[in-house]
Amino acid sequence: MSFELNWGVIGPGRIASTFINDLLHSHDTLRKDVTSKKIRHKLVAIASSSSVERARKFKEDSINEASDDGIKCYGSYNEIFNDPKVDILYIATPNLNHYQLCFDALSHGKNVLMEKPFTINYKQAEILAKLAKDKHLFLMEAYWTKFLPVYREVYDLLFSHDKSPIGEIKRVVSDLSFTFPRDDPGMERIYDPSLGGGVTLDIGIYSMYWPLGFLDKDCQLTFPDIAASANMADTGVDISTAVILKYNENNTLGIATCSGFFDNHSHGVVINGTKGRIEVDDSCVPSEYWVYDEKNEPLIHKRFNYNGRGMFFEADHVADCLARGLKESPLHTLSHTIRMAKILDTVRKQVGTIYPESLESTETSKTK
Amino acid sequence: MSFELNWGVIGPGRIASTFINDLLHSHDTLRKDVTSKKIRHKLVAIASSSSVERARKFKEDSINEASDDGIKCYGSYNEIFNDPKVDILYIATPNLNHYQLCFDALSHGKNVLMEKPFTINYKQAEILAKLAKDKHLFLMEAYWTKFLPVYREVYDLLFSHDKSPIGEIKRVVSDLSFTFPRDDPGMERIYDPSLGGGVTLDIGIYSMYWPLGFLDKDCQLTFPDIAASANMADTGVDISTAVILKYNENNTLGIATCSGFFDNHSHGVVINGTKGRIEVDDSCVPSEYWVYDEKNEPLIHKRFNYNGRGMFFEADHVADCLARGLKESPLHTLSHTIRMAKILDTVRKQVGTIYPESLESTETSKTK
The missing domain is CATH 3.40.50.720 (NAD(P)-binding Rossmann-like Domain)
Known part of the structure; x- marks a missing residue:
């Protein structure tokens, strides 16, 4: 079959x-x-x-x-x-x-x-x-x-066993940053509000999905309190952004950042628990993760090599x-997608990235 | 002499x-x-x-x-x-x-x-x-x-030479976290609003001084835009806090975090520049730092061993x-101290840590 x-x-x-x-x-x-x-x-x-x-x-x-x-x-x-x-x-x-x-x-x-x-x-x-x-x-x-082996294994470590190796998750800190030079014509989409630009919708999503996926994995908590701030490009879109997601039910914080000013080679994600932490090498294309106990002793270190970009x-x-x-x-349910869309709306509103009304419209051209 | x-x-x-x-x-x-x-x-x-x-x-x-x-x-x-x-x-x-x-x-x-x-x-x-x-x-x-050799050397690398090894500073991310168990009597000061509790004034200061000191080193910029959020203890003080400091003049962001839920052994400070980054092992008692170029190649790694805690x-x-x-x-001018006090006030106000009026008062008992 x-x-x-x-x-x-x-x-x-x-x-x-x-x-x-x-x-x-x-x-x-x-x-x-x-x-x-x-x-x-x-x-x-x-x-x-x-x-x-x-x-x-x-x-x-x-x-x-x-x-x-x-x-x-x-x-x-x-x-x-x-x-x-x-x-x-x-x-x-x-x-x-x-x-x-x-x-x-x-x-x-x-x-x-x-x-x-x-x-x-x-x-x-x-x-x-x-x-x-x-x-x-x-x-x-x-x-x-979310379908890459690092994400799946870290998720399973935390949620598919009786006991998480890092205790109760209390914070997820995540970053995705790239250099987006203002004068590079290939970067036009990032800087142009009429194309739906700004770093939040381009790379911020990758960064924000870690707190969302690990602090509110089934999108069942109340919508988080959001505090966001950003440096703005002269075109009126955010070019370096930081977002705090606060969940009251489980007393956790997510901190997601993205910037167009530099390539960030630091660990992309850190998941802090009451008894240790997990570090992931990249929030977009993770290939490696580390688990440490509360005394900073390494418990697990795994690296995945797979063909191409692993989009398969x-x-x-x-x-x-x-x-x-x-x-x-x-x-990856539509609840996640809708929740993320609402988070992105809130972040854009707080930092001041405004798109033309035509982009925001829910009207559609007639279709057969 | x-x-x-x-x-x-x-x-x-x-x-x-x-x-x-x-x-x-x-x-x-x-x-x-x-x-x-x-x-x-x-x-x-x-x-x-x-x-x-x-x-x-x-x-x-x-x-x-x-x-x-x-x-x-x-x-x-x-x-x-x-x-x-x-x-x-x-x-x-x-x-x-x-x-x-x-x-x-x-x-x-x-x-x-x-x-x-x-x-x-x-x-x-x-x-x-x-x-x-x-x-x-x-x-x-x-x-x-600020007087420890790591802080002084990193400061000198960035500001005392013609050229910073990491280009223009665009972001400082800093954390200081410790486990403060709710049921430990020795931790009373952290949880008690009448003692001026909450993690912000206890450990958040260490975390926040890195963005302040490196993004606004002489306290000459306009007071930063602040976005803060926190998980609160049942006593009404913040127990896990995240703060975004946004400076408009130099288009930079500072992200300072602190938590009483876990010991954070990750790098305490990351200073991101347009051409590389500096990582520091701890935001409170730093003993080690690393400088990387934009390709993630290590340029400098130094470790200091000194007697005791180095408070001398x-x-x-x-x-x-x-x-x-x-x-x-x-x-460490009084301008820094006053600026920090104003940042701490703003953070407390945003996250909702409220002290008794007697603590906030500027009245003093008569003195000789």
Whole structure:
């Protein structure tokens, strides 16, 4: 028995290339369902809104496939929405049209894996989640970090045993920072409010998902008290941000930071417990973690080497969900996505990153 | 030529014992002015408000001195204030009476080294600074961390050369956390609002002085925007706190945290620059630092071993100031202390730690 998942891609860019090549071509031994052929991934269509040539160029330049592979290239989104071969659409366009495209894809009956930020705001996220539910379609935010082995093992250490090695979790401190030079044309998206810019929606999400996922793992606590502050770029978006999430029920604090001023090579995440701590090398692409007891003695140190960027872990999880008939990931629920969208809204409001009204709108163009 | 400084101690407790033994008995080679006999420290008097026996017990149990040393023991503060042999008073009592005692000491013409927290609030700090100025007396907050070799070297690396090894400083992240068990009677001061409790005034100060000292080193910037949040103990004081200091002029962020839930053995301080970072092992008693370039290559790693707790660095600095006739430390100015007091007030207000009105009062008992 084997389950074959046929992918369509919207937004043929760098991240789509990494994702698709990862899921199609990695033979990593950690992909048990794929190496055992229980799950097979196939790329069946690519769509660019600008021209069919752009889709073709992406296929030729970026996807490591044979030429007569049967991958359809489209110069409009409508064509890929109506392609019956496409089981699931991976949407990886710029932030500003996430909402409309996901709305259209779901309206056409397609399952969707939606790149982050899921939407521009909380209201849009809620509408999409409801639409997917109404249409009985699978929808997930592409927060791929959660499916990497470091995240899963740390999560299991803390929550799947009788006793956590670090006692009760009291604080999660997390950072993701990169140098985003103001004069680099490739960094335009970060600085432009009309593209949904600012570091919070770009890299802050990775940083903030650790406190959210470990302090309020099932999104069952009251919405946290939030205190945020940011240095602002001259374009009016946040360029270095710090966020404190305070949970009253379990008396914990999350501190998430991100900055466009420097590359942060320090530990990306520190989870402090009453009896020790866990450190993770990176909040976005973790490959290594350390567990220390309360006397600072090392208990565990593990490092994972996997092929490519490891985005296949997420893709395999999606395939597994669809094979099981699930409409929502049990690991990364829409509750998480909606909660994060609400946190992001609050942070943006507090620090003063304002987007044009058109981006914030929940109105959609008519769709078939 | 030699300068001898005669110390009097008010508040004979643990910290006073460490401080006095450090300054009297360490022959550390890093104490050049002391080992060369340019500076000599002498303890001449100890005062306890409760009884002369308590002062004597402190002398016998805690101070490593010969018996016929001429150290006077007093059962009242008035006696030590009027002892003409005392050049400077080291005040190390519980927080709640710092203001009154420092006011009295200055009023009696004594120089003062005042333990932290300097006062309960900003207004009290301003009054004391003005009184010391009016009376031409030396007054300094005992923020001893600033005189330790790690702090001084890191400071010099960043500010005393043409070029900082980490480029422009953009962020300082700093933590100081300890386990303060709720049921430990020795931890009463932390939990009791009537004693000026809460972690912010106890350990948060150490954490917050790094952003203040490195992002606004001369206290010349506009007062920072502050966003703070805390988990609260059932007694109404903060027990785990996070503070964001935002400086608009230099586009920097400081993130200072402290918690009473766990011992934090992670790096105490990380200073992020545009071209690298500096990590310090501890924000309170640093003994080690690392400098990394923007590619995460180590540039410098230094470790200092010194006698005892190294509180003598502070004492020697005080003696040096007095020998030079200074009424204020050029390294740890009263501007720093007043700025910190204002930051602490703002943090307490935001997180909701409220002290009794009597502690906040700027009124003093009449003094001679």
